[in-house]
Amino acid sequence: MANYIHVPPGSPEVPKLNVTVQDQEEHRCREGALSLLQHLRPHWDPQEVTLQLFTDGITNKLIGCYVGNTMEDVVLVRIYGNKTELLVDRDEEVKSFRVLQAHGCAPQLYCTFNNGLCYEFIQGEALDPKHVCNPAIFRSEEQKRLSSKETVWKTFPNNCSTWMTTSLSFAYSLKAELLCRALQ
Template sequence: QLFTDGITNKLVACYTDEGMADAVLVRVYGRKTELFVDRETELRNFQVLRAHGCAPDLYCAFQNGLCYQFLPGIALGPDHVRDPHIFRLVAQEMARVHAIHANGSLPKPILWQKLHKYLTLVKTDLSPKVSNPSLQQDVPSLEMLEHELAWMKETLSQLGSPIVLCHNDLLCKNIIYDGTQEHVRFIDYEYTGYNYQAFDIGNHFNEFAGVKEVDYRLYPSKETQLQWLRSYLQAYKQLTQGDQGGTGVSEEELEALYVQVNKFSLASHFLWACWGLIQDKYSTIDFNFLRYAKLRFKQYFKMKPVVTALQISK
């Protein structure tokens, strides 16, 4: 069975049993994805997550792909992620990944290095294209992109968001819900790495809008976000601090995380917009990457004044 939801790789399930009980997944990397995905790091992260019970069994890796265990359940859609029962499970599972220790080292967030890398790729690939009127219309100039990246780095790195092991690509379809076990698991670790806690959450909230048909009216309301963040913080504090002093979550903590998350959601729009421009040039997958990139840039500039106005109360 060929899965067609992915927009980075090709994915096939192989099985002999009709109920797919014996299924294994074979993933073949998309064309030129090595430009923005470090496959060795992906393998390492897969193994770390597996060791902590957060990933399926990995059977083998080959030069342009992986073979791993099939996780039973359903891949979530935009309706599921706003269901309080399911989103609490997602928040708790994210806390579990974020609580995985970095063996005593203090890792650097991969966000800035990734954004610089993507921007460099955009520069080299798009210089000839920038004179194209349809591109100029909704894609900012390279100077403007440089300016925005510098502004984000200056602003976001001062927010004090903890550096944790992040999935970094938690779109709905990367979450598998197993109704019999009542749990969720995350799949696809191509973008996994140490990053700002608030980026991972803000990126997930952006994904409430969907991928194929993006609708930002589906971005979670403040009320939904606060419920989600409370579940997350309770689980995260319990996992990282044990039960010392109970796992109460103060309103100040909640509000601070809400502000951090919404500010970091800008970096997520910027990152995937640049990614879309690169994919537009190289990918053989049937998806309108340029349209997607333009949508993400548009949302970035629309939300920038809104989230810039948010303040963490001292």
């Protein structure tokens, strides 16, 4: 049995840039982000780049980089949190990202760098309890997840059985329904 994540043939390679983004001071953070953007968006004028810090994360620092007044083309720069590599195998994380991207379940991964990665920002709204409790949305999201899961699951390790996939889907559905009942 294979015990690794298989990236589908034809998946684009992800460039590894030799850049370290300092996250302690805003000025140093900007320097690192602009260095990455020179590779990813060379046509952007560094003087016009806006950096927006997203503060919802627990360990990683996430910065949105864009030009202009609208967030039409945003590059997210994720700077890994201190010592998080002890918990997360970063090579496997990138492989997983590429597998999900190949199946349309993740944004485009632009590059990795010494202490993080850059990827596409997708406009949308995160699902919260009121969304999960709406049967039209919940059933729609559940159906999407189940239809793509079979395809995506085949690219993950073979030691993960079909019953486990079904059990996880059932557990997720049950958890969402219990959450809805508790909120009512």
